[in-house]
Amino acid sequence: MRFISEQRLDDGVLEREFTLGEIPGTLWTPGSAAPAPLILMAHNNGLPKSASRLVARARLSAAAGYAVASIDARGCGDRPRSADEERARADFRRAMQAGDPADEVFESFIGPLVEKAAPDWRTALDALLALPGIGGPVGYSGWTALGIRLATLEPRIAAAGFFAGGYVPRAQREQAPQVAIPLLLLLQWDDEGNPRQRALDLFDAFGSTEKTLHANLGGHLGTPWFEREDGDRFFGRHLR
Amino acid sequence: MRFISEQRLDDGVLEREFTLGEIPGTLWTPGSAAPAPLILMAHNNGLPKSASRLVARARLSAAAGYAVASIDARGCGDRPRSADEERARADFRRAMQAGDPADEVFESFIGPLVEKAAPDWRTALDALLALPGIGGPVGYSGWTALGIRLATLEPRIAAAGFFAGGYVPRAQREQAPQVAIPLLLLLQWDDEGNPRQRALDLFDAFGSTEKTLHANLGGHLGTPWFEREDGDRFFGRHLR
Numbered sequence: 185m186r187f188i189s190e191q192r193l194d195d196g197v198l199e200r201e202f203t204l205g206e207i208p209g210t211l212w213t214p215g216s217a218a219p220a221p222l223i224l225m226a227h228n229n230g231l232p233k234s235a236s237r238l239v240a241r242a243r244l245s246a247a248a249g250y251a252v253a254s255i256d257a258r259g260c261g262d263r264p265r266s267a268d269e270e271r272a273r274a275d276f277r278r279a280m281q282a283g284d285p286a287d288e289v290f291e292s293f294i295g296p297l298v299e300k301a302a303p304d305w306r307t308a309l310d311a312l313l314a315l316p317g318i319g320g321p322v323g324y325s326g327w328t329a330l331g332i333r334l335a336t337l338e339p340r341i342a343a344a345g346f347f348a349g350g351y352v353p354r355a356q357r358e359q360a361p362q363v364a365i366p367l368l369l370l371l372q373w374d375d376e377g378n379p380r381q382r383a384l385d386l387f388d389a390f391g392s393t394e395k396t397l398h399a400n401l402g403g404h405l406g407t408p409w410f411e412r413e414d415g416d417r418f419f420g421r422h423l424r
Numbered sequence: 425m426r427f428i429s430e431q432r433l434d435d436g437v438l439e440r441e442f443t444l445g446e447i448p449g450t451l452w453t454p455g456s457a458a459p460a461p462l463i464l465m466a467h468n469n470g471l472p473k474s475a476s477r478l479v480a481r482a483r484l485s486a487a488a489g490y491a492v493a494s495i496d497a498r499g500c501g502d503r504p505r506s507a508d509e510e511r512a513r514a515d516f517r518r519a520m521q522a523g524d525p526a527d528e529v530f531e532s533f534i535g536p537l538v539e540k541a542a543p544d545w546r547t548a549l550d551a552l553l554a555l556p557g558i559g560g561p562v563g564y565s566g567w568t569a570l571g572i573r574l575a576t577l578e579p580r581i582a583a584a585g586f587f588a589g590g591y592v593p594r595a596q597r598e599q600a601p602q603v604a605i606p607l608l609l610l611l612q613w614d615d616e617g618n619p620r621q622r623a624l625d626l627f628d629a630f631g632s633t634e635k636t637l638h639a640n641l642g643g644h645l646g647t648p649w650f651e652r653e654d655g656d657r658f659f660g661r662h663l664r
Binding site: 373 | 635636648661
């Protein structure tokens with residue numbers, strides 16, 4: 185892991201860009217020197233780690249005492265893509281914008297993306313846990329489908345917060361009963377891109393004995409600010 | 425309002441029994457002298473204010489800085505009941521224990537109970553807000569049906585946390601769209617006495633623009649401890 189830039193924010197959080205082989209990443213760590221539990225934070229559907237909403241969440245969680253890391257995994261964010269991957273991504277965007285049935289195109293785009301992304305996140309996890317001042321157990325926050333995949337592969341992930349969950353590839357819907365760690369599923373009640381009943385069915389399907397659902401009125405981008413703090417409190421119960 | 429006994433608890437909370445005409449009540453206030461926002465706390469379906477789970481919740485919320493009050497309204501708790509009321513209550517208990525369809529007996533028992541209880545809660549609210557050190561705005565916590573009724577009658581109630589909501593009398597289901605204050609609906613995902621879909625439908629029906637649903641795995645009595653703290657945080661956003 186090679187750090188290529190760093191920035192100290194007003195609240196003491198240190199924000200560092202790194203590369204790990206071909207994987208670009210960002211690590212946010214709290215100002216204090218005490219060892220911090222790690223949260224892996226992934227944006228839905230492979231959106232870039234530099235997206236402003238993800239960066240804002242990561243900075244606030246770091247200010248609250250967590251080490252937070254995000255990467256652009258293979259096929260995600262600004263990583264180079266094959267012509268096939270570009271086509272699938274464009275089809276997906278078109279279908280979502282047009283409000284067309286997106287199940288098939290979603291399956292053909294997001295299904296492989298999750299499978300390809302998971303190994304990069306595990307590589308990053310190895311490297312992150314080898315850094316001084318970053319401890320386990322590890323939390324995961326964000327993209328539901330990737331989180332399900334990682335939770336089934338990665339015993340070091342002790343708790344996970346998932347967002348939305350209306351569209352999840354078939355493979356991950358089938359893996360949901362294998363997920364046994366404490367979960368917080370956050371959904372927007374009127375999410376235009378995530379059918380509510382599917383998200384409720386997914387919540388029902390998880391194998392965890394400790395799972396909590398938070399739903400708020402409003403559309404996909406309307407999550408109220410206090411849910412970020414609730415997420416930190418959830419991780420506080422399981423990672424500290 | 426006449427205080428008839430008082431007890432200072434270890435954490436400084438003052439617990440006082442009072443009577444207000446025929447209404448018996450309990451008031452919990454924090455140890456600090458600062459004015460405290462008031463939470464009216466009602467147990468589901470008219471169960472007594474002395475029930476241990478309600479008392480435990482009230483004491484913890486008082487320790488967190490709220491004034492908390494509960495009463496046995498007319499027909500509720502240990503208040504005297506007519507032979508008809510006793511019969512309806514016994515029928516209801518029998519139906520619930522036998523797992524029989526409880527809608528009709530529920531309607532005939534809880535519907536009138538809500539209507540009779542609401543005026544006593546408003547009388548108590550007048551008296552409580554006249555006490556020194558107790559401020560508005562006012563929160564409501566607990567019994568869903570009574571809370572809906574009070575929210576439609578009582579502009580001083582600024583936010584409400586409801587529990588369960590699977591069985592709610594027809595009148596209150598019809599009033600749900602009139603409820604416009606911020607809400608936190610807490611439900612147990614596998615509540616044996618509260619059909620899940622009805623609770624979700626009720627959440628959907630509320631007229632509030634700010635409403636949050638918290639659901640946790642487990643049966644009626646399995647609400648995790650952290651939800652009480654989440655409730656205090658919800659009231660903290662709206663009453664302070």
